[in-house]
Amino acid sequence: MISLAFDSKTGQLILIALLVMIGSFYTGTLFGNNSTLLIPSSSSLSESESSSSGNSSFRNKVVLTYRTKTISIHEVGMNVCPLTYNEYIPCHNPSYIKELLPKLNVSRREELERHCPPLNKRLFCLVPPPIDYKLPIKWPTSRDYVWRSNVNHTHLAEVKGGQNWVHEQNQLWYFPGGGTHFKHGAPEYIQRLGNMTTNETGDLRSAGVVTVLDVGCGVASFSAYLLPLDIQTMSFAPKDGHENQIQFALERGIGAMISSLSTKQLPYPTSSFDMVHCSRCRVDFHENDGILLKEVDRLLRPNGYFVYSAPPAYRKDKDYPLIWDKLVNLTAAMCWKLTARQVQTAIWVKQENRSCRMQNGDNMLVNICDAVDDSKISWNSPLKNCIQLSHEREDKRILPLRPQRLSIYWERLHDIGIIPVYVYDRH
Ligand SMILES: *[C@@H]1O[C@H](CO)[C@@H](O)[C@H](O)[C@H]1NC(C)=O
Ligand SMILES: *[C@@H]1O[C@H](CO)[C@@H](O)[C@H](O)[C@H]1NC(C)=O
Ligand SMILES: *[C@@H]1O[C@H](CO)[C@@H](O)[C@H](O)[C@H]1NC(C)=O
Ligand SMILES: *[C@@H]1O[C@H](CO)[C@@H](O)[C@H](O)[C@H]1NC(C)=O
Ligand SMILES: *[C@@H]1O[C@H](CO)[C@@H](O)[C@H](O)[C@H]1NC(C)=O
Ligand SMILES: *[C@@H]1O[C@H](CO)[C@@H](O)[C@H](O)[C@H]1NC(C)=O
Ligand SMILES: *[C@@H]1O[C@H](CO)[C@@H](O)[C@H](O)[C@H]1NC(C)=O
Secondary structure, eight states: OOOOOOOHHHHHHHHHHHHHHHHHHHHHHHSTTOOOEEOOOHHHHHHHHHHHHSOTTOOOOBOOOBOOSSEEOBTTBOOBOOGGGTTOOTTOOHHHHHHHGGGSOGGGTGGGSOOOOOGGGSBOSBOOOOTTOOOOOOTTGGGTEEEGGGSOOOHHHHHHGGGTSOEEETTEEEOOSOOSSOTTOHHHHHHHHHHHHTTTSOOTTTTTOOEEEEESOTTOHHHHHHGGGTOEEEEEEOSBTTBOHHHHHHHHTOOEEEOOSSSBOOSSOSSOEEEEEEESOOOOTTSGGGHHHHHHHHHEEEEEEEEEESGGGTOOSTTHHHHHHHHHHHHHHTTEEEEEEETTEEEEEEOOOHHHHHHHHHTTSSOBOSSOOTTSOOTTOBOOSSBOOOOGGGTTOOOOOTTHHHHOOOTHHHHTTOOOOOOOOOO
8 A cells, every 4th residue: 555654844844845846847947047037027927917808818828939138028828839939948959959059068968058048049929738738636646647748758768668567548648657776666676685784683764864865866766666665766867869758747747857966066065865876877986986976975964875786796898897997996985884685686784983084184095185175065066076074973873864854953064054943832
């Protein structure tokens, strides 16, 4: 049975987090360059509101409109982009990226990152839904079914149907809960990860996992099946040859973002996740001196897990053994501990061992980042090829599980200027 352990508080928190994410995503595009946004005065706003009940003066057009120097929104609303733009996502436009390609570092997968065109090439019309768009099916049914016409892609089902990502079923997309690495369904795979992190005695939740970052999430079935354990997952994947996988995830009602591990830090603060998960995520963690593993190190909480289910962890052919050796050396230099390697998965723990990190830094095995500036905003920051030393006071500070976690004051908040205020005492 799937019990949805979502209390309303958690729901609100997630909603706020999503709003903040959406907000930060769009501020980059809409308000990025100090140009003024002209909004109609309140009198004309109420006029347009009243005209929506009567329809005489509603004059919006379907027309491709680009951003002008000072954005102006007409009194009666905005223009609607042509239907062919129904898949348009700001700063993820394949034809613009093709134009940029000669300037991008493809060996670092820079082409998968966000690239915003110059101001005058940014659309400024409302993106229309596809033809025959229907109100999305509600959770929990949407975990398994969404309307076929709401996500007008077929390529993913064609190439990934055999791995049980998604199948077409008449008017619906059906998600059997599989993935490239877990063809037989995410629940069994998740149980195995629980066994591996607890010596067969518990599940991921009892291993202390509450927040997960899923790298290269596909249609995000992993996240969907962690919910019954009350584990919250942020999933991301690039908009790549598989078309937009994230659109399936979002249509299912699973939180996800278009993003990639390439040249920039992910937009999350240091120590955000109890687990970073990659199953066949097609990220070359061993390349470039392990700079992407160092980003994972930044994102992981002390004693957090890095779960790696990919061919180098289990195959002996091609150059997989060499890649595995590189991963072992890089993770050892960062003082991670390989705690389990079985079936097709390897799991490391980001151990809290300050002296090990200092020692490896002194021996030039790894770079230690300059004076800890982990309160700096990670949005659009280049990756750093170094690891941080933990604050000494944090060494013994392991967060408890929820609900206690929601109300404790973590001292790191102090560094970003958040001071606890005790308004009243319940006792
Ligand atoms: C909108 O306009 C149409 C045709 O002009 C009219 O039949 C309809 O009643 C109007 N709707 C409202 C809500 O005024
Ligand atoms: C791409 O990045 C790699 C790794 O940092 C670097 O060695 C290479 O010179 C870069 N290539 C270009 C074309 O900038
Ligand atoms: C889906 O896209 C195709 C072209 O890519 C188009 O012909 C078709 O009308 C679209 N279907 C819907 C439901 O929007
Ligand atoms: C996990 O461990 C339990 C108890 O030891 C066992 O019954 C179960 O089959 C294991 N699950 C997997 C997927 O290995
Ligand atoms: C599992 O057992 C091994 C060997 O007894 C031990 O070293 C390891 O710390 C245990 N791991 C967990 C998560 O309890
Ligand atoms: C890993 O480290 C060992 C010992 O320092 C070294 O001999 C080996 O060449 C390294 N392997 C790779 C693939 O870098
Ligand atoms: C920390 O690292 C040092 C140096 O690698 C090692 O000697 C020590 O045993 C480690 N401590 C723990 C608690 O693992």
